[in-house]
Amino acid sequence: MKRMNLLLAGSVALCALLLTGCGGEEKLELPTPTAPIVYIDPSPTPTPEVKVPAKIEIKFSTEAEIVDNAGYEHFTEEQYRNNEFLKYITISTDQTITNVQFKQVGVAEVGTANMIFNEGAVLYTALELSPSKSLVIGTVFDGESPTRAISYTDATGETVKMYVAQSVRDGTLVFEQYE
Numbered sequence: 001m002k003r004m005n006l007l008l009a010g011s012v013a014l015c016a017l018l019l020t021g022c023g024g025e026e027k028l029e030l031p032t033p034t035a036p037i038v039y040i041d042p043s044p045t046p047t048p049e050v051k052v053p054a055k056i057e058i059k060f061s062t063e064a065e066i067v068d069n070a071g072y073e074h075f076t077e078e079q080y081r082n083n084e085f086l087k088y089i090t091i092s093t094d095q096t097i098t099n100v101q102f103k104q105v106g107v108a109e110v111g112t113a114n115m116i117f118n119e120g121a122v123l124y125t126a127l128e129l130s131p132s133k134s135l136v137i138g139t140v141f142d143g144e145s146p147t148r149a150i151s152y153t154d155a156t157g158e159t160v161k162m163y164v165a166q167s168v169r170d171g172t173l174v175f176e177q178y179e
Contacts, residue, residue: 054095054154058175061088061136075124076138085140092134097152100126102137105149117178141166
C-alpha cells in the first residue's frame with residue numbers, strides 16, 4: 001500500500017510539473033502574423049463571353065418551310081405573288097441576329113475584285129432571327145446581276161451585307177458578302 005501511495009504521489013507531482021512548467025516563469029509566445037490573411041473564394045471566375053460572327057444559311061425553301069408558321073417568318077414580294085418564276089428562299093442562322101433587312105440592290109460598278117452595289121428600297125425588316133426562327137422570302141430573280149440583298153447585325157455588333165441571286169448557268173443560289 002505504501003508503494004501505491006508513493007506511486008500516486010509521484011504521479012501527482014509529475015503532472016504538476018508538466019502543467020506549471022519546469023522551473024522558471026517562461027511563457028510560450030505565438031508569432032504574430034506579418035502578412036494579412038487572404039481568403040480565397042472557391043467559386044470559379046466568370047470568363048468573358050467570346051462573341052463570334054453568325055453563320056448564315058440561305059437556301060431554296062422546302063414546301064414544309066413555306067407553309068409552317070411556327071418556326072418561320074414569311075414575306076412575299078406583292079408584285080410576284082402570282083408570278084410563275086416565284087422562288088422561296090429560307091434564311092437561317094446559328095445564333096440570334098437583329099435588324100434583318102431584305103432589300104433591293106443594283107450593281108453600280110463591276111471592279112476587278114468586287115462588285116459595288118447601290119442599295120434601294122428596304123422591302124422587309126425582321127427585328128430578329130434565331131436558330132429557332134428563320135425567314136422565308138418569296139421573290140423572283142431577274143437576269144444575271146443581283147437585284148436583292150439582305151443585311152443584319154450579328155452578336156459582334158457588325159453589320160453584314162450579302163447579295164442574293166440565282167445563277168443563270170445552273171440555277172443555284174449565289175450569296176456573297178459585300179460592303
